[in-house]
Amino acid sequence: MKFLCAGTELAEAASRGFEVNGNKLFAVRRNGQAYVYLNRCPHRGVGLEWHPDQFLDPSNSLIQCATHGALFLIEDGECVAGPCAGQSLTAIACREDAQGLWIDV
Template structure:
């Protein structure tokens, strides 16, 4: 497991990008749970953020690809609208403990 960040560095309903061992990732906290995905749209393979650490739509309820506007569910990464509908983001296993967030890459 690799250390991602301290738990308080990822606040509720926000997202944050990371680079670990050359892998671009992002994390979202929703309902107290943390979800981590590869920062790669299944449609064109591009990064999702439209500004640094900005991976969510204006309502902070869906992950949004800045390139073509595809929308993904935060809980499982499934694309629910856009050119890659039915495909999913690549989830990264994540655990949280008193020291912070840890990922399995």
């Protein structure tokens, strides 16, 4: 397991990008639960963020790709709209404890 960040560094309904061992990742918190994905759109293989740490749509309810506007469910990474509908983001196994957020590498 590799330490990603303190739990307080990932606010509710917020997202944050990371680089771990050369891999670009991002984390999102929704309803108190943290989710971590590879920062790579299944459509073109590009990074998803609009600006650093901005991976969500304006309502903060879906992950949005800045390149072509694909929308993904926060809970499982499934693309529900856009050019890669039916495909999914690559989930990274994670857990959270009193120290913070950890990922399986």
